[in-house]
Amino acid sequence: MLFTGPGDTSELVAAGVAAVHDWNSSRAKNSEYVLIPKHYSTDSVSLFAQGKDGQSVINEQLVDDADIVISVFRHRFGTATPRAESGTAEEIDRSMKDGTRLHIYFVNADEDRPDLRDEEPRDQWDKLEKFRRGLKEGLWSQFDTPANFQDLVRRAIELDIAEFSRDRSSVHVNEPPHSDSPIDLRVDVGPSVGYFTDGDTAREGYIKSATDTAMGEFRAAQSEAVLPLSDNNQITELGLRTSLDEWAQAVRIKWESSLQYLAGWGWPTLxxxxxxxxxxxxxxxxxxxxxxGVIGVPPRVGRAFDLGTMIRPLPGHSPRMGAPRNVNPIDSLLDSGTFTNLHPKGYPVTWENDQNSLVVTVQLDKLPPKTPWKLNAPDVVLYLPETTEGESIAVTWAASAAGVSGLFEGSLQLPVRAETVTGTWNAAQGSQTS
Structure with a gap:
């Protein structure tokens, strides 16, 4: 059983190994399985050979020999290898291709916040977020503490041991569906799926603009001698800078939610x-x-865009320090809550985000032949969480009806479109004055 993860996960790996030892003590005898936890830091052997690199040696000694792989991430994504963006990413890809039992876990950033003030940790965090959004072939989990991670490891072990013990001799035969009432559906969806091309650039530009404005106001107020000074409560530029750094870190962590709010307000609905x-x-x-690969975002139909206040007054400062005004109000966006459309009882459309995909369900009491049914209410906005080079995304559908055996399935391609944060934001500001 191999534990993999970037360099900032040593504490979590140790907790996972302890969970394996606990399981062996209590369950190995009855299950007739013994798990041997391994990690490259303790179980790899130094080896130099022509055409080899460090990660390829780890692959041959540990990854290829593992029956179970537990991959865990905290704040870092890891160091690139000749074949992948990080060693852990390569181990995950190799395990998936080999059919190894694989479990992937992430620390909950709301409970264990990364320090994103410097460029290198911010770059690592952005790469990790991109990797997480790209996981489309399974189910990952997140946890708050090492103890929570241990619980997840134990659950994974139980699932894997049950799979290893299962009798594989039975054969399941799928009978083709048959029906006297065939379904022949035409399914059209639109308009397209949007994504932001300037998400990271807009984030850093906004933080710099807001921070520079706050510091400028502070210095102006200081020169005018309007800031309250005392021996016990003296305002310093260093203190303000620290508060602004903490604020900027919170903005970066929640930026994806802010982009989704903006898309929900300014983009067309499904x-x-x-x-x-x-x-x-x-x-x-x-x-x-x-x-x-699409995320469903609630539309903000019927609600005014919340301009709000971007930076609230910092502790110990004059209210004069409260804004920079007329800046993209991310704090207000995050605090404004989710707008929910009010639908009548029995409304036929529901939707949910299922990991890395949006699932929309339509339930109709009847569908007469040759009579189109149209979705005529603003239910959901289609949001692609990362830039894509493709021109479309896949939409698959499955239909069933009373008196009809089996499922009827189909697929289509939905085009994608590029949007900008600045363009959507300017449209939001313009609507306030129209």
């Missing part, structure tokens, strides 16, 4: 049209559509 092309009258129809 449109959909369904039509039964066959002559059969369908009842109790259910259609599940899966938008791969």
């Amino acid at each position: 449109t959909m049209e369904l039509e039964q092309l066959a002559d059969t009258y369908l009842t109790s129809v259910r259609i599940d559509l899966r938008f791969e």
Whole structure:
């Protein structure tokens, strides 16, 4: 059982190894399995050979020999290898290709916040976030403390041991669906999926603008002698800088949520049209559509865009230090809550984010033939959380109906479009004055 992770996860690896030893003590005898925890820091052997690098040696000695791999991330993504963006990423990719039992865990950043004031840790955090968003072939989990991580390791062990013990001799045969009432659906969705091209640039530009403005106001107030000074409560430039650094760190951690808020307010909502092309009258129809790699965002229809206050007064400072005004109000965005559309009882559309994909479900009491059903309410905005080089994303759907055996499936491609934070934000500001 191999533990993998970047260099800042040594404490977590130790906690995971302890969980394995605990499991061996209590469960190994009855299960007839003994787990041997390994990590490159304790179980790899120094080896130099032509054509080898450090990661390839670890792969051959540990990764390829593992029955179970536990990969854990904290704040760092790791160091690039000749084949992957980090050693841990290479170990994950290799394990997946080999069919090894693989579990991936992330620290909850709300509980264990990274220090993003310097460029190198910020670069590591951005790479880790991009990697996490790109995990589309399974289910990852997050945890708050080393003790929580130990619980997840124990659960993973139980799942894997049950899989290893399962009788694999049985064969399951899928019978092809048959029906006297065929489903022949036309499924159209739109308009397209948006993504921000300037998310990171806008974030850092905004932080710099807001910080420079706050420092400028501080120095101006100081020169005018309007700041309250006393022996017990003296305002210093260093103290303000520290407070601004903490504020900037919180903005970076929550920036993805801020972008989603902006998209939900300024982008068009999902449109959909369904039509039964066959002559059969369908009842109790259910259609599940899966938008791969897309996040569903609640639309802010009917709510004014919250300009708010960007930087609140810092502790111990005059209210004069409260704003820079007229700057993208991320604090207000995060505090404004989620707008929920009010639908009548029995409304046929629901949606949820299932890890890295959006799932939209439509349930209709009836679908007459040759009579299109249209989604005519603003339910969800389609948001792609990272820049893409592709021109479209995959949408798959599965439909069922009363009296019809099996599922009827189909797929389509939905185009993507590039948006900018500045353009969406300017549209938001313009609406306030129109």
